Amino acid sequence: MKRKYIIGIDGGSQSSKVVIYDLEGNVVCEGKQDLRPMHLPKPGIVEHPGDDLWDSIVIACKRAMTCFQGEPKDIIGIGLCTIRFCRALLKADGTLASPVMSWMDTRVSKPYEDNNPAVKYVTTSSGYITHRFTGEFKDTAANYQGVWPMDTDTWQWTKDETVVKQVGMPREMLFELQMPGTILGHITESAAKETGIPKGIPVVATANDKAVEALGAGSLSEKTALISLGTYIASMVHGYENLKDSNHFWTNFASIPNQYLYESYGIRRGMWTVSWFKDLLGDEIALKAKVLGIQPEELLNREAQLIPAGSDGLMTVLDWLAPTDAPFKKGIMIGFDGRHTRAHIYRSILEAIALTMKNRADAMCNELKIELDRIIISGGGANSELFMQIFADVFGLSASRNVISGSASLGSAICVAVAMGVYDSYANAIDKMVKVRDTFDPNPENTVLYKRLNDAAYKKITEYTDEILKKSYPIFL
Structure with a gap:
């Protein structure tokens, strides 16, 4: 039986890491790219400069794929995990209308109030990066905590119009939500050219970065x-x-x-x-x-x-x-x-x-x-x-x-392993893919x-x- 692989992406606050795993959770190869210093134009404003979140992932992907010795066709999926509590404002074509707001930006804890007519969508960092990979306007439901019109019981957008008005985000500005462990879309031809990841590979929904890290830690x-x-x-x-x-x-x-x-x-x-x-x-x-x-x-x-x-x-x-x-x-x-x-x-x-x-x-x-x-x-x-x-x-x-x-990249890979049927449960995937290094007693x-x-x-x-x-x-x- 041919060896199969999973790509786990961890887009963090300080760097983007792309790790290729085998199905037992062993690292095959990886790529990393540090993020640029935050743009701090005035107190309370903390932005990722330019298109840094995507650019850093592109570089990290290329580095990982360059050292990958396996067959690209044996990569079964990509798990995508990015920083939580960010806010991305997109144009109708999915490109950035302005730099992505960091979780440290005071605007992310307030209702959406931007009057820029070019803004068509309001989404998270995971929603934006998912679009760059797949061309879809879809996102994981598990990265929407904070100021969003979210029903945390149903994991879907709220039906309470009062809440929608309070946060300033009408339904037409929001992405379609999917649960962790489902396929959001597939790598487009343009994303394949930029990243070196083969076209058509499924991109799987994970969750917010801390939750994915917890999964990857077992x-x-x-x-x-x-x-x-x-x-x-x-x-x-x-x-x-x-x-x-x-x-x-x-x-x-x-x-x-x-x-x-x-x-x-x-x-x-x-x-x-x-x-x-x-x-x-x-x-x-x-x-x-x-x-x-x-x-x-x-x-x-x-x-x-x-x-x-x-x-x-x-x-x-x-x-x-x-x-x-x-x-x-x-x-x-x-x-x-x-x-x-x-x-x-x-x-x-x-x-x-x-x-x-x-x-x-x-x-x-x-x-x-x-x-x-x-x-x-x-x-x-x-x-x-x-x-x-x-x-x-x-x-x-x-x-x-x-x-x-x-462990965020491994948690992303675990989500892929379950989504693609490699393991029949998260517990079984953790048992096979997470390995304890050592323990310190007090x-x-x-x-x-x-x-x-x-x-x-x-x-x-x-x-x-x-x-x-x-x-x-x-x-x-």
């Missing part, structure tokens, strides 16, 4: 939390009801039709903060790492590994991007003394991510009345053994990471220390600093 248990380490960091558990009016989490669509993910509140610019600190160190850290033959991140991990749990009292608050309802918030580092080095600062950032997500996951689980039995860590940060151990110690639970740490002494630090001080920092920041914020408007 997270289907109601007592297993996935901690997704991305530009936006969140924790998620699987669910079966569309729970509403919650206080400490929100209900997201899952990648499995008519199922849901309960998602804790997260960290905006989460792993971005780690990159920010690395870049802040400049050439010195890069040159030292080069001499040692390692990446700068690995050098920082090695240095921070020598710092005791708790970073000798240095604590970080991760508000490098303030929420829209509290624009005064800023990032904070508190507790410096003469012992502290760059390794302390780096470890403090990692500990802040773990402590923040522990508190937010606890709030979600308490409301759901569940107790976690383990956590899975996904994203590039999972490659750090130090970070994995910090998570295990802070949560007091075993922390696992998978062979495929950036150090009891560190768990006790982190709990003391968290309860006595970390949870309470912003009760005092918010009042100071509220006073300083107007000075710099």
Whole structure:
């Protein structure tokens, strides 16, 4: 029997990745292209410049197909996953009427108010990229959370005209919705010429990026939390009801039709903060790492590994991007003394991510009345053994990471495998395609220390600093 392949596309906030898998979830080859810096013309406006989302996917596709040694005709489908909460305004022919709005753009949390007569359609990043691949005006239903006229019970457009008027998006401006695991269309001749992917290959609907990542991480248990380490960091558990009016989490669509993910509140610019600190160190850290033959991140991990749990009292608050309802918030580092080095600062950032997500996951689980039995860590940060151990110690639970740490592309491939009948269920597909790399058990002494630090001080920092920041914020408007 000939070997068959699946293409999983992960269009993220910082890069586009295209991975070709075999049917057992093994990576055959891949291509990646970094996105360009966001266009920030004025406060609140955050756009992907030009046609960057599509252009980066095109380059990543070409790179993947160039190194692909198999037969292109043996590729059975493409799973497409892109960033959630983006908004794309399209002309009648499906081309961009203006740059795609990032999830960080304040306009995406408001009703559509654009008066540009050239705008014919309002859609998501997945809707736009689906059109570029297939020519169809179709999109996955599972990428419409936020300000859309969406009925989250039926996974279809609402029939409530009051809601339609509130969001400013009449039905004729919206794409046709399909469930995850269905075929949205097929690669057109023009898309084939641009990407190198053969014409006619089916493009399969997945879901929003966090849901697809959860699927690719193998997270289907109601007592297993996935901690997704991305530009936006969140924790998620699987669910079966569309729970509403919650206080400490929100209900997201899952990648499995008519199922849901309960998602804790997260960290905006989460792993971005780690990159920010690395870049802040400049050439010195890069040159030292080069001499040692390692990446700068690995050098920082090695240095921070020598710092005791708790970073000798240095604590970080991760508000490098303030929420829209509290624009005064800023990032904070508190507790410096003469012992502290760059390794302390780096470890403090990692500990802040773990402590923040522990508190937010606890709030979600308490409301759901569940107790976690383990956590899975996904994203590039999972490659750090130090970070994995910090998570295990802070949560007091075993922390696992998978062979495929950036699991959105694998989740996309799983959707294709089910859609094309390779596996008869998502559970069976996960069993065959998701592989655990290793597990980190908590150090009891560190768990006790982190709990003391968290309860006595970390949870309470912003009760005092918010009042100071509220006073300083107007000075710099």
